[in-house]
Amino acid sequence: MDTRTTSTGFKAVAKRKPVFIKVDQLTPGTQGHTLVVKVVSSKPVKVTNSKPTRSSMILSRPLHPIRISECLIGDETGTIVFTARNDQIDIMKPGATVILRNAKIEMFKGFMRIAVDKWGRVEVTELANFDVKEDNNLSLVEYELVDAIEE
Numbered sequence: 001m002d003t004r005t006t007s008t009g010f011k012a013v014a015k016r017k018p019v020f021i022k023v024d025q026l027t028p029g030t031q032g033h034t035l036v037v038k039v040v041s042s043k044p045v046k047v048t049n050s051k052p053t054r055s056s057m058i059l060s061r062p063l064h065p066i067r068i069s070e071c072l073i074g075d076e077t078g079t080i081v082f083t084a085r086n087d088q089i090d091i092m093k094p095g096a097t098v099i100l101r102n103a104k105i106e107m108f109k110g111f112m113r114i115a116v117d118k119w120g121r122v123e124v125t126e127l128a129n130f131d132v133k134e135d136n137n138l139s140l141v142e143y144e145l146v147d148a149i150e151e
Contacts, residue, residue, distance in 0.1 A: 018101065024077035024136065028112055028143050031104035035114075036125065038132050039096045040072040040079060042089070073098075073114070075128075078136035083108075083115045088122050097128040110142045 018034040045068045071082045071092040084092045102120030
């Protein structure tokens with residue numbers, strides 16, 4: 001790894017280039033994915049109030065509603081459901097091309113969903129020139145947790 005010393009005396013590590021993958025390469029339980037995808041559709045799921053925490057009750061902060069929307073996203077290899085939260089919903093408009101950075105696969109009732117939490121980023125990019133392959137939806141494949149018995 002390439003390191004250098006900054007003006008403050010700290011060692012800085014050079015950032016590594018992102019490795020872009022395709023939707024059909026996603027597997028359950030993985031994280032750190034970077035993808036370029038198109039938004040096919042978006043539908044709001046629910047709006048709830050965040051749970052009050054002890055510190056929010058003491059500081060009497062107002063509760064912020066949590067918005068969740070399920071967006072079908074994809075590339076030329078397939079599609080998957082993206083769980084958009086709060087500000088991400090405003091970015092995930094049908095027809096938009098976005099880059100998902102540090103995305104992770106979450107399991108919901110045995111089905112894969114992709115999400116970007118506070119450690120990742122969703123950003124709009126220029127329109128991609130590929131057609132989304134909608135007949136390969138990875139979120140329609142059900143997975144079952146099986147205990148492996150070693151002999």
